[in-house]
Amino acid sequence: MTGHSPHESQSSETAPSADASSAFSWAIFGGSFATVAALGAAIYPISPFVSFLFFILSVPIGAFGLRQAIEDRDKFAGTLAALATLAIIVLLVLGDWNLPAFSTAEDSKPTATGRPSESALPPLSPHFHGAPQALKDRFVGREGEFAELDAAWAGVLSGEAPDPNQPPARVVGVIAWGGFGKSALARQWLWRRFESSSGSAALQGGSSFGSAARQGGTNGIEAKSHPGEWRSQEGIETKSRPGERRSEKRRSRQPSALFWWGFQEGQGVDDFALALLGYLADDPGLKLAGIPPDTAGRLALLRKGLEGREYLLVLDGLEVEQDALTRGEGPGGLKSAFLRGLLREQAAGRLGRGLVVVTSRLALIDLDPRGGYLAMDLEDRPLSREEASLLLGLEGVKELPERELTALLETIGPHPLALKTMAGFLVRHNRGSAVGWRRLLGDALDVPAGREQERKLWQVLAWSGQLLRPDEARVATAIARFREPAREEWLLHLLAPAEAPVVAREEPDLPGTQEELLRILAGESESAPVSPLLVPVYSPEKLALPGDPITGRQLRDALDGLAGLRLLRREGDGGYAMHDLVREYFRNIDNAADADNAVAAHLRLYRLYTSVIQPVWRPEGLEGLRPLYEAVWHGARAGLYQGALDNVYRARILRGAGPGGFYSTRKLGAFDADLAAVKNLFTEPWGRPAPGLTPADRAWLLNQAAFRLRALGRLGEAVAPMGAGLEMAVEQEDWNNAARRANNLSELELTLGRVAAAVESAERAVEFAGRSQDAFWRMGVRTTLADALHQAGQRKRALPLFQEAEALQAKDQPQTPRLYSLQGFQYAELLLAGCYVLRNSRDIVP
Template structure:
């Protein structure tokens, strides 16, 4: 085929593509495209428009871009048509340049470009671009460095990476249009289709398009990929060209397309982590996350209009979160809202909220689109389908994890491996289907989680339930390990958990995990590590408890996890979370029909509610638990409920009603001879007598309790009773002795991480110092107490603040 034939074929192909674009536009509009109106919009004559559409004349680049925009051709399709137009233009120029010689026998096509070939292949930028300020600054600095170092700086490559739909192409094209004047020798663009349902664009095909755009005759393009890549590098030498290599699957797909000399800049976008380009080509890596909340809301405002957003502000905020701040999801949601009547944003939010967690008609269905490049499920599948099978399995199983984050040990439990599955995690982070939050900690946004949950539901029979059970086993074992480090003096829980030797017949135990090795536990090797683990995992543990409570046969995990978390929740002052956790445990035990577990959870919920300053509700819960324990003949449960009643009545100032319960609890402990129960009973009686104005009697009981706690090495009990001893000493007019005792209690509270009691120790210590005339030290101690209580958002802060105000000045 000669040059003239090539030019004609390219024009015919372009005409066919434009005709197809017109047909699609008419289907979308539901009417014929008015050619005369279209010509007026383009500021050309109707005859010129017909010539453009039938291929007899090539439109200039500016008019061609406007024509595509008017027909609704955007993104990758617009880039492909612009490349085709440029190729036809190059072939036309070469045909005219060789007129009179092309037909002679033996002539070879020229190996070099036509001198005037300056490609302008950038597709139109996304008009509603928002945010990404930090990324744009990094790109600006890079292009400035390239421009300033012409001829001296090595080739520069930038890789923009991120999960599907996060806006990589949008950022690349927005910035490319912003700086295209810095690259006067042209801009090349190709969509490599690395994650489309069809085959990706091969490097040789992309090279062919680039070389045509740079003026190489079609017949002169080398057939061998390496030779074509060398020719591209030759043509780019000494020129300033920007290359946008969009949607790359791998470094190997991109490498032949990179320039070889300074002055050019290649921007590569990919869903995969292209480590090869970073290591070998020294590429700058820019990783995109979902939009910050302010930028996501700004994008929604631009898409639906400020007036509409102002009419439904709360729905807009919730829609931003339900779309996981993912730009593609926001754009799809905005398109639905914009095409619907007023009030539709609230309707869409309701629809998405109801769809959360549903196996059928979930969020991805609500945000579904007919076009594959806009349908979230299809977009996500493009990345998932390329995963190795072990990594694909782990991604599916991540849909079984309900928490906002997951560590690598919990990933091992999901996967059923003895240790963290490093290779699978690396594959998922490389594909940007999982984000690494910190060392050994990972997260995926809510829409990816919804996709993973769908995949898990459609996986092999029993796979998801087995994974959930392994996960619950893991969290229970880790929580109990951490709890033992927080309270090493306490005897083991009587209801040893699933898989523990003491409980081989756990009702949640099933055969589907019997062949799986237990996953390794996180390195919790002391009090500080245990506290840190609970702090990091509490939100996840609460979500896991809710999952267990709602899953038939797995309810025991909910109340066992609640017991393992109880001490940390109390010490760390998490009053609301404490109430939620024990409420979940009570519901789970009630649903499972386990009366013993229900009694314990009800008592612990009563304790938690009492701390939330809801005494009537707490009293009702505790008396309900007391009746249930009596009905069951559970004397030990009755004793524990009585101690809870003592604390509840003390919090409301009804100490005379607390005293009988304290004495009955002590009598029960004396009958059993249990030293810990005896110490707890003595403490309850002592604190009640002290509150009733009998410090001498209270001190006697308190010293006996302290002796028992010290013998048991029970640090928590020692810290609590030392506070009582200090108050008694102070009430008896011995503030110096009180200071010494408070100091001991404060040291223990800090070592235990009990912030609430630390604040009260500081407050009592301040009172003792004030009694000794140490007023400056007293105010400093009380200010520290106030700081701790305010950090806990505890209502006791008001009383401490009032004391501090009374001594000011």
């Protein structure tokens, strides 16, 4: 049988035509290409990396389509496929995908520690504590400062400084007195550098703008973002003008760790250290007891947390932690050894690859400008006339002739806070016009001496204050007595007691015996079932400030009026805060009216903090203790030194001074916050405790202050209270405590290199221990004296003392006849240093 070709009709039924096949193929390829590319574009805001993969996948699909078009000789389809594929390739090449696997040459440059800059660690969400909102395109001026910050950030990434003979600026200090816009400048730079290019909210994640805002204010002006709404800001905000673009429209490499901390009065460094180390460890539940209490340990943990990251830290309002006069070097020295170590290590490049921006009213005298530190003094760079005019216009001044502007600037200067306050004055009392503003001013004022710009600000505040309504003046004065933003419900207790909310309290669970209750009060019991019973309860009359009460409506109207005058600002968490300089003005005016007003106000706030703001007798954690620390501050200023010591500090903060007490230091390690509380009970730190305290309590406070200073590494400052406490114990013939304190003083003096003084103190300790008849201290102080003599080179005098101490040890503890622990080490050191040989238990020969 011979083969034959199929019938023509049969072939047409089993194979589609060429046109139909081509159309079907193009539908598949075109749809696939469009789908994959659309998915890549849609996923980009969520995950640039996944988006990148989708665009990569679309390239071979487009290339296959191009090949098919060429085979089909379809020019239109081929041109379309070629253009689409080329567009994807260009997007892949030029797009900023920020992929960790593909770093540029700059990205791969080694750091100061020799490691590549790109980290395998995942980036941390930015952390903002007490930061103002970014002013964005409405910010005016400071272009030079932005350029310096840009250069500093580029320098720490590249490791190169503009001046090849200088290291890159790793710490930038923005320095100026209150109200110059320091915080707003720093926050605006973050927005320009890392957010404005793409319009994303990259730095908003993890932020807490409204919560825990810095007490005392953000040093700045308020920006009107919507009609009738004023938001707290620092710096200058103006309306954007057509054609003007003040932000850099380019993406900048994001820091893998961005941490902003606004320092506040009375808070201390412990909160900052805990928040920073917990942030870097990505452990929001970290407790203070979980980090080292000493500076070296905290710096080591910080260095570990920053390792491999490109970081940016902003320390806002650092003047809270600086001394007016420190170690004789002038204003600006840091009180905290941890902060001082952090900034010095950062400036030297020993923490890693990153930048620290500091805003402060005081110069950072602990840093050397030649060693990685750049200072920007905003007071030397005042607002221009044009910027001042724009600011007044933004704040509501609609009529501002050149002549009136000149007169205003001559009178109040180009200070942002003074201009803002003056604008509020003109808006309320002159319909937003600067014409004829002088006729509104009150009588001549007794302006206090001080810096020229402060005196001008005081004048503006006085003009506004003289025209306040009575309820506004009362509310402003009440808020000025707080150190933190005051909440409306707190103000109701002080000013409108009839409408104050009821405080929820726990039902007490009384212990079975009186002895158990006494043990709880003394800090000798871990349980505290009676805590609700021990929280003080005050009647509304006891909490209300002197004067006629107002209504809740009047209070809210007064808050709105003060905010409109720019004398108050609303915080995101519902609080109302004042700028430090405004607060000082209202305090001084109230004190001048009646010297007793301050005492009365602090007494009410002491009661408010101990019963309403903190209704738990012994709260947990540092945050729970914060209202009690504030209560000690107010109680001391109300003259309640003994009550603040007994009922708040010792009973509730320390949870007693017995074996189960000292909660804040032994359990939390809050030495810094605790020292601030102890300081309130001194009239002259650290030598004179407050009057009215019992002699025993004065001596005890001196010892507590010395212990906390020593724990914080402030050894030189610890000598005075330790010495004063020793002399008080001697006066009281309390020989046991006198021996302990003389022993501790000797050890401290020896650490400071004061060897002769250490020998003298140790000799006194031996004398006092002999009078106390305490066997342990009779042994211990002899080893202290022996060690001091050894360090003084008097080995022959030291050896018999160690022998006497060991004999006392054998007598008191026959089961362990040899000196051990620190005393044993000191004895062995002497033996090794002098090449002595221990022949038997009693004979030692050279």
